Amino acid sequence: MKKVSRKYFLSKNRIQKFFFAALLLVTNLVALAQDGNAGINEANTKVRSYFASGTNLMYAVGALLGLIGAVKVYQKWNSGDHDTGKVAAAWFGSCVFLVVVATVIRSFFGV
Numbered sequence: 160m161k162k163v164s165r166k167y168f169l170s171k172n173r174i175q176k177f178f179f180a181a182l183l184l185v186t187n188l189v190a191l192a193q194d195g196n197a198g199i200n201e202a203n204t205k206v207r208s209y210f211a212s213g214t215n216l217m218y219a220v221g222a223l224l225g226l227i228g229a230v231k232v233y234q235k236w237n238s239g240d241h242d243t244g245k246v247a248a249a250w251f252g253s254c255v256f257l258v259v260v261a262t263v264i265r266s267f268f269g270v
Contacts, residue, residue, distance in 0.1 A: 210268075214261045221257035224250065 228250025235243045 210265070214265060217257050217261040221254045221261075224257070225254045228254065 228247070232243060232247045232250060235246055240246075
């Protein structure tokens with residue numbers, strides 16, 4: 160029995176043939192695809208149905224960040240740190256950002 164060298168097994172010609180066969184397979188699968196408009200419309204309705212839940216989740220995360228930020232600011236205030244105002248502004252800004260983003264996206268996309 161003839162021993163096949165590793166160099167011959169991974170030759171450039173074999174690799175090119177493999178990628179060409181894979182390209183033909185993918186092309187065949189794409190050719191069998193159905194109507195794209197129906198898929199896009201179905202995806203649109205699914206995303207719109209999830210949007211209200213996502214917005215509520217963003218509001219909940221904003222509320223949780225607000226509580227955590229309030230505790231952090233209270234701890235810094237009680238310890239007498241001088242950068243309490245900067246920390247409060249940062250936490251408050253993150254909460255406002257989440258609420259504003261959720262509201263702007265809702266109004267921008269008309270959901």
